[in-house]
Amino acid sequence: MAVLTLKRKLEILSDAAKYDASCASSGTVKRDSVGGKGMGSTDGGMGICHAYAPDGRCISLLKILLTNFCVYDCAYCVNRVSSNTPRARFSVAEVVDLTLGFYKRNYIEGLFLSSGIIKSGDYTMEEMVRVAKSLRIDHDFRGYIHLKVIPEASPALVNEAALYADRISINVELPRDASLADLAPEKDAVGIKKAMGRVRLGIDQATERSIKTKPPKFAPAGQSTQMIVGADAATDGEILAKSAGLYGAYGMRRVYYSAYSPIPDTTSRLPPVRPPLMREHRLYQADWLMRFYGFTHDEITVAGVDLDLDIDPKLAWALRNRGDFPVDLNTAERETLLRVPGLGVRSVERMIDIRRYKQLTLEDVKRLTRRLDKLKPFIVTADWRPGALTDKADLRARLAPPTQLSLF
Incomplete structure (x- = not known):
């Protein structure tokens, strides 16, 4: 097999990361450098992938996968093990060097890192934690870091990820648990919820400690998640009810919605065309109403009904x-x-x-x-x-x- 250049790896693994929408950086706290010697910050600038804070600040991120090799066979994912797609893998050192190099050129202010599952959830999570730990400890990097958590990873590894990352996210993937079992058989809806619950507990405990002693060091920008819209038959009413539950039970900072995009050589159980992009837009509007305007999900639309695409x-x-x-x-x-x-x-x-x-x-x-x-x-x-x-x-x-x- 031909050895890939770093540039080619970046092309493949940045393109593979584009399907993950949950990389906004709202809610982060600035990590000030002691004596002005730290690397990076979360204020201002231009970049590769843009995320926006509630106050309008634009945060530029290097958004990549550690690898798009994956032992899972999720039907809706272009990186599934049975997919015929170009593969690449970064080493921990390569991700660290890329992050620091892009930062020094003023291209980015932080890193969003996800990955396919290599060998096991624990092995993959450990590699991602090594990236964040090296940036923070070895290079005093004080920019923004968002890590995608592998739900199957051990609680100890997830906790360690939260010590070095500003935000962590665990994708719920699909609105219906039954759809997840059908289309992503290696993933477990109950396990995903347990992982989210442990993260919330850690955040709550860190926040309680911060009131009494010092600022929290456990994912200070909280956790987020993402749902794929249109891959199953879930209505917008079901999706918003699911989101309301995620906000209430797990203290999510954001639920992101990603319109399903058909991929080659997939199963007939998935729709042949993507849903209207306006549907994704309306879900974001509805989500905004729930978070900032005092609406409940069942006021906006009920379980068996979709949002009106013609009006907000x-x-x-x-x-x-x-x-x-x-x-x-x-x-x-x-x-x-x-x-x-x-x-x-x-x-x-x-x-x-x-x-x-x-x-x-x-x-x-x-x-x-x-x-x-x-x-x-x-x-x-x-x-x-x-x-x-x-x-x-x-x-x-x-x-x-x-x-x-x-x-x-």
Whole structure:
């Protein structure tokens, strides 16, 4: 077998990593260098793979697999053992050198590292931990590190990973446990949940200690997960219910949604075409409503129903609940304002600030929002009432543009 150059390995293993969406770095804490001698930071810059923090900061990451060799045969994965795809494997030293080299050139601020399963879960996890440990201990690297945890690995190795990584993630893979058993027989839904539970316990214990003594050193940016959308028959209602459970039970920072992408030579049990990308977008919007707008998953859509692809989920909810509108922007509580289509968290906060010293007018709202036409049927201001507009039968057609990709 021909020996691959480092450049060719990087081409193969960065391309193989693109299917993992759960690499955002929101929630990290800056690791300050003692005496200014440390390597890297989590602030600012340009990079290879971009992740965004809640405050808008862009974090650039080297996003790679340690290897795309894998002993598992997950039907939906291009790197499965039976797949005919180019293979490569980095050594621990190569990943460390690449990370430091890209950082010194100001290309990245951190590393996202995942892997196919080599030999066993423990062997693979140990190799990934060696990368993070070498960066932190041998090179005083203080940039961001996100490690993908192998659920089958021993709790001791997972705990060690969390000591060196800012964030760790364990992919739940598919919305339905039965689908996971069918399409990824080597993976165990119960084992995945147990691993997530242990991580949450470690984070909670570290946070409790930090209140009394010092900052937490156990995955300070928390844990995240990812679900593949469209590989099985799960509806959006089921997916959001699953996400709500993951947020509640395991304290997830983020649940990521990845539209299934058909791969060559796969099983007929998988769909031949990928789901609409708009479906993935709507799930992210719905997830945002649950995390920041006070919606429950069953308010957005129920178990057997998919999200409307033509309009965003907040507008869809408002059209189903017209009796809750119009809302008086000068008197309504924050929780009520957040449910108005077209109002985001920042615009609501600014409105609350402004109305402390004056009555909000339609002109004020226009300056704070992007689409006044979307708002007008649902609001009352000092100089505007929608009259019968809120109840018009064709209101949906008036408000739904041909393509809608903004958050709200």
